[in-house]
Amino acid sequence: MVIWWLMGGVFLLACGLVAALFLPGRGRAASVVPLAMQRGVAADGNALAGHPAPPSRRKIWRHPVAWVAAVLLLMLAPAVGTWWWSQHNPRQLDGYDDTSAPSDAQLTASLEGEHLIPPPPLPPDIFLTAEVAQERPLLASADRRWEQLDPLFVQTVLRIFKVMRDEHGYEMALLEGWRSPNRQAQLAAQGPQVTQAGAWQSYHQFGLAVDCAFLRGNKLVISERDPWAMQGYTLFGQVAERLGLTWGGRWKMMDFGHIEWRKPGVKLGAPPTP
Numbered sequence: 001m002v003i004w005w006l007m008g009g010v011f012l013l014a015c016g017l018v019a020a021l022f023l024p025g026r027g028r029a030a031s032v033v034p035l036a037m038q039r040g041v042a043a044d045g046n047a048l049a050g051h052p053a054p055p056s057r058r059k060i061w062r063h064p065v066a067w068v069a070a071v072l073l074l075m076l077a078p079a080v081g082t083w084w085w086s087q088h089n090p091r092q093l094d095g096y097d098d099t100s101a102p103s104d105a106q107l108t109a110s111l112e113g114e115h116l117i118p119p120p121p122l123p124p125d126i127f128l129t130a131e132v133a134q135e136r137p138l139l140a141s142a143d144r145r146w147e148q149l150d151p152l153f154v155q156t157v158l159r160i161f162k163v164m165r166d167e168h169g170y171e172m173a174l175l176e177g178w179r180s181p182n183r184q185a186q187l188a189a190q191g192p193q194v195t196q197a198g199a200w201q202s203y204h205q206f207g208l209a210v211d212c213a214f215l216r217g218n219k220l221v222i223s224e225r226d227p228w229a230m231q232g233y234t235l236f237g238q239v240a241e242r243l244g245l246t247w248g249g250r251w252k253m254m255d256f257g258h259i260e261w262r263k264p265g266v267k268l269g270a271p272p273t274p
């Protein structure tokens with residue numbers, strides 16, 4: 001929106017500049033007569049002798065070059081304005097006034113046009129090993145239903161899973177998706193090493209966050225102390241960020257398996273208003 005105001009302003013400015021440069025203050029009507037119409041007039045400007053404008057400015061319009069220069073200046077002004085704007089506000093050139101989050105996730109899903117199907121649930125006992133219990137308390141009772149999540153976000157997560165499998169050889173597993181406010185509060189009560197976010201303070205409550213890990217054989221690998229898993233988390237973060245999501249691996253309290261979509265319009269802290 002701003003760009004049109006800016007370009008209009010630049011255009012008007014260029015018009016003013018052309019007028020100031022070429023048109024005399026008085027006798028303007030005579031001067032704006034195109035060259036073609038002035039051809040019939042005597043070279044010394046006899047027909048316009050009654051007008052008191054300075055002859056030097058009047059004569060400028062006898063040269064076709066002056067007209068070409070004026071037209072070029074008027075045509076170039078919006079282009080220069082657009083270029084300047086693109087250099088200073090590259091994101092807003094497309095008409096995005098929203099600065100909270102790029103909607104790449106949305107774009108990707110719709111542009112690819114491919115509807116991905118969530119994988120079937122993993123066997124429950126895969127979440128009951130000693131390693132899992134140590135890495136992720138209360139994981140057995142986590143919600144892993146894809147249908148509880150935002151549909152567009154699901155498509156983006158499935159695309160990440162596909163890239164991780166096809167391009168990097170990592171089979172990914174969903175550990176937790178939607179999380180009730182009660183469960184969020186329960187996790188927060190376990191201390192800041194588990195989570196610092198209370199009820200309604202996490203995108204999990206809005207169906208816009210997932211926690212993921214890797215499958216090696218039939219075993220879940222969560223720990224980032226495993227170099228293979230850490231390599232996977234780094235790739236996972238890169239792919240997710242490329243698709244417009246936020247990766248928990250960048251946070252001060254690093255959460256390598258966590259990704260979220262900061263969907264425009266969603267505000268943390270309170271239940272969503274219907």
Ligand SMILES: [Zn+2]
Pocket residue numbers: 204209210211255258259
């Ligand atoms: Zn999470």
